[in-house]
Amino acid sequence: MGRIAQNLEDIRRTIPEGVELVAVSKFHPVDAIREAYDAGQRIFGESRVQELAAKFDAMPADVRWHFIGHLQTNKVKPLIGRVALIESVDSERLLRYIDDLSARAGVITNVLMQVHVAQEETKFGFLPDELVDFFADGGMRTLRATHICGIMGMASNTDDMTRVRADFHAIADTRRRILELFPDGELRGFDTISMGMSHDYEIAIQEGATLVRIGTAIFGDRDY
Numbered sequence: 001m002g003r004i005a006q007n008l009e010d011i012r013r014t015i016p017e018g019v020e021l022v023a024v025s026k027f028h029p030v031d032a033i034r035e036a037y038d039a040g041q042r043i044f045g046e047s048r049v050q051e052l053a054a055k056f057d058a059m060p061a062d063v064r065w066h067f068i069g070h071l072q073t074n075k076v077k078p079l080i081g082r083v084a085l086i087e088s089v090d091s092e093r094l095l096r097y098i099d100d101l102s103a104r105a106g107v108i109t110n111v112l113m114q115v116h117v118a119q120e121e122t123k124f125g126f127l128p129d130e131l132v133d134f135f136a137d138g139g140m141r142t143l144r145a146t147h148i149c150g151i152m153g154m155a156s157n158t159d160d161m162t163r164v165r166a167d168f169h170a171i172a173d174t175r176r177r178i179l180e181l182f183p184d185g186e187l188r189g190f191d192t193i194s195m196g197m198s199h200d201y202e203i204a205i206q207e208g209a210t211l212v213r214i215g216t217a218i219f220g221d222r223d224y
């Protein structure tokens with residue numbers, strides 16, 4: 001068994017049923033993705049549009065591609081109709097743009113709203129209160145071709161695991177607050193909590209992650 005297949009097997013053993021694994025393949029070649037694919041992996045995460053588009057063309061059609069990077073509106077178009085999920089919607093403007101392009105293309109695009117709870121100022125996303133307000137104001141009601149499937153977030157980049165756990169808790173709590181606004185079930189399908197990377201995914205799962213995004217622990221270090 002190759003190294004990537006072995007890593008995948010080791011990681012899968014630590015992930016409970018009901019938690020999905022995104023293999024983050026950014027900066028890794030198609031050969032590496034192919035090895036993971038042959039080991040049964042079907043969901044891959046990419047953070048750059050051109051890279052995703054090239055890999056999309058090189059891999060079988062049953063791969064489910066997740067876009068996980070910061071997305072500028074002028075780069076959205078190649079993703080529409082190609083990605084299973086855009087995990088990193090970090091502004092209302094981007095959301096509306098995705099919706100417009102999706103409606104025009106006649107497809108539904110699935111997205112997650114990115115929430116910012118980490119200490120670093122460089123991380124993108126809605127603040128928890130901003131995101132709650134967006135839903136409280138009914139911002140999702142005018143979407144025509146976009147389905148909001150849940151939220152995504154990252155913990156602070158620190159060795160302080162108490163802080164990391166608190167960040168994951170805050171992400172999951174944001175989803176709970178939003179759901180509570182709609183006790184009649186209007187937000188059907190707002191189920192996904194995407195959080196947890198190679199070094200912290202086990203804590204994320206304990207705090208309620210339904211989807212983890214793991215790169216380095218599967219593919220090894222990236223050459224940027």
Ligand SMILES: *Cc1c(COP(=O)(O)O)cnc(C)c1O
Pocket residue numbers: 024026047068069196197198199213214215216217
């Ligand atoms: C790169 C990346 C990951 C994967 O990180 P690893 O530490 O390699 O597991 C997860 N989520 C996002 C948003 C990323 O950009």
